[in-house]
Amino acid sequence: MSSQKYAVNQHLIETLLSWVKSGEIAIPEIQRPFVWDATKVRDLMDSLYQGFPVGYIIAWRNPTVKLKDGSLAEGKKVLIDGQQRVTALTAAIAGQQVINQDYQQVRIRIAFHPIEERFEVSNPAIEKDKAWFADIAPIVSGELKAHKVGRDYLELNPDVDEDLLYERLDRLCDITKKQVGLIELAADLDIETVTEIFIRINSKGVVLSQADFAMSKIAANEEFDGNTLRKAIDYFCHLSIAPEFYAHIENNDKAFVQTDYFRSMRWLKNENDDLYDPSYSDMLRVAFTTKFNRGRLSDLVGLLSGRNFETRTYEKEIEEASFKTLGEGIKEFINETHFKRFLMIIRSAGYVDSSMIGSVNALNFAYMLYLKLKRDLGNNPNIESWVRRWFVMSLLTGRYSGSPESRFDKDIKAVDERPFADVMQEIEAAELSDAFWDFGLPQSLTTSSVNAPAIKVFWAAQANRGDKGFLSKDITVRDMLTHHGDIHHIFPKGFLKGEGLQRGKYNQVANYVFVQQEVNIKIGATAPATYMTDVFTQCETGVARYGAITRLDDLRANLAANCLPEDLAAYAPEQFDVFLAERRKLMAQKIKQYYWGL
Template identity: 70%
Template structure:
């Protein structure tokens, strides 16, 4: 018979709040704003007052850890669901301040009308209305005695019924005696099981990620600075998107503003780069992979709990070392030189706009790889090339599109054990063979998805190689990608639609090319066999009809740079499929040459 690895109990509100205050239940500091509106706090208090159920909260017990002196420290319960409700209770009853949507610390006061039994969010009008008790917190906590509240209320409202007032205030203070369900999960449950329990209980279908569990584990640990580390991750991610948030931190969180974390991310206050705007999951994965040589965040949760994977015990030394290691990884991540150098490498590979990067996992691993190689090899000049090749190889093969954690875990362990160059050579031999370039890649380009990573790789190849746009003399593909230029249908879309072709046929990526808007407009929906003939004829005459190329050799080079066949017969509608096949082969060949130059 399998032992039950969780318990379900009902506890008094005052018991839960006492446990939170004493630290027996740890609430991970939610540095992101308290997402409940004040009205929801009011509704929660009304539900408790009326005796309605308010759902369950879920806590996951930390394992007990072995101390250096041989003793044992009992693990705390970490709240992983119900943070908003508990925070609302602490705000309305305990008087604790919360961080609002503007990241400012505010106090939420809930007022009570004892005669009408109504709750409202306190405001100036209510403060001036003597029929309201303007803050229920001191009354429920017992800081203000009931008889004193009644006397003051009767002085202001002499017609009120004294017995009724006592009844209503007794009912109000009984909120602390109302119950809330607590589901306590055993420390030895794996993250997948905890996630399944969470999903089954949460009626709104909210899913917790492994990064959420890791962040909860980090934030609940004040002993080794996890609470500050959690802030560093959250703040960096917010600043990367909204640099103006820098002054808000300085103004409202002076304690954090004095830390080394904040000093290390100061450069973000004037940074508008958006190629890589990491979320907290991205930061954790990169820092964890680069410092721990592992890829599964479940392992991070275990290590932060002090897990010894060999003995299957939990030790304080491992917990402390893991927090220090993660701290170092986060500091490396947010380092200005590292971050900007890495983005320069990605841009130098031709991925000049964030819309071109379809795999966040590939980008994260590339940054993990850069940080590890930089730490292991110092100023080795080949690092840039290594990172470029691995990133592009990952994009071309969809390396992290399925089971990314397992792939990352295997890759980083292989690299750590055998060395990068040996592992890269093995991967290239296995996955980038002649068959891949001549068959697999060509077949992969048989798609109508403009978001195909293979089509993005083709555009990156053009950007990296300095190619000009179709029929352009000076404007490069890189320029057009950076400024979101036009993508032209070589066989115009409207022309093909009139011939009865479907979306999947006319939107084939082999029918697309980067082109200046004015050229695209001039071509319009013309028959390609006609406008291509005009292009060659007018170029030879020195009077270009489209663009400004007047040299036949330059025109031929432009067609080649855009992987377009120069055989004019292929632009006849009867040869559309032949055109696509020929161009797919040329696109694949360009991607191959580009990769080999990385």
């Protein structure tokens, strides 16, 4: 099997179902419950009845592990593709309940009309109709004998041809004798190869992430309570987006309600903060990286299988320890004090809205860093400043853009092996030199994208400093970011269009400021030199026309906070390019002062 990456075999559906029942095939619930519509279950039954192919399912055999006494235990097959089909089979044929999208246990009952050879999702009308078998499960599974079912049906439908009925019943019961293809991937394959095989086989173009594989390993491990751990991750993600889901868990999963995991996440039922709504992939990354000092999720998959990276063998003790350690990491992640304290740190850096955070990986590593430093250094007063700076540095430099795993791996190892102050100082010296602040950062502000990290850091700097919006006396940039206020073109868009400028030019981020809506409307397409002259005039007359600023000192402070010149000549149309270049430099310097003040 070592040279052959996988084996392909046809198996009877009854064999497949017996493996599921015995646990030989583990069906992980991965991230979500059974998502198929009941009509898709009906269609699957119809395809099997007609003898049509229903595709392959893919399983990845867990490696054989060495037990404490030296003996070996054969690994189970973990289903990684075909979960919904196998769940549909167990529901329709074996009569097992499924977890629906509301996390309630329900039965999917498929009805069969033997004369018309038609399948339907059972409903009250069908149940009353004597021409239908309202639920095929007890018939196909053999719980009810076909001859007894047929006899009862003929009593209710005396006009039906007896031979035809029994022929149809035989065909129905033969569904379990139909075959399904099983592609079994070798236990010793690495996760990258498994991913490649999965992508090539899966015609739908679905890509399984390494987090999916890890969740499969977790959910399929009953021995170390993996399914409870899987639920803790899944439920936390769900609750962080929909706190009202709390009642569903309480009502439908009594066993989980008794766990420490549930007690640790109860606080989410009253939480509506959406600054950081982690996915299960985010939770796994953070918990794994902080507890194992490794950044690659493929290593987590190996550890959850019991992999000894030195001897390249698989050992039950490592598997058990890995589940225990990961569980501790998840509890740290969902701890109310940790989570809220971390969000407070991010908010204090000026990141007051989730739309400002362009890289969830930067947020993930910042939380990793916070949890690790908190665990290693206790209440060191520098932790909050370090986390703020690392987070902003990551965003400014695109540290975790693209594929973050190798960077996570290097960074967490550096943080684990050396004093953090030294690591931070070294990275800042390399990444945030004078050349970066004077040339690199202004250059990265030469963009028309409001999603560019540099402009978002600038707005965070304004929020952090408590700056007022352009021409605002009282309303802050922080308020406008929180309530998604107006972004105004200092050189108005309509004005620049009239001057013949193209969109990429007038939409430069250095031409943007946050402004109150009424001020934005009032300015309209007025030439900047014109409305700015009026603004200075209103500070002499005391009669406000644009905004509420009527004192010259307040106006100067407002312009400085928004990195804008006082000189009216700078707002002349022919000065537009110079204006943008100068403002980028001022914005970069503001970001620099903000960063070192974190």
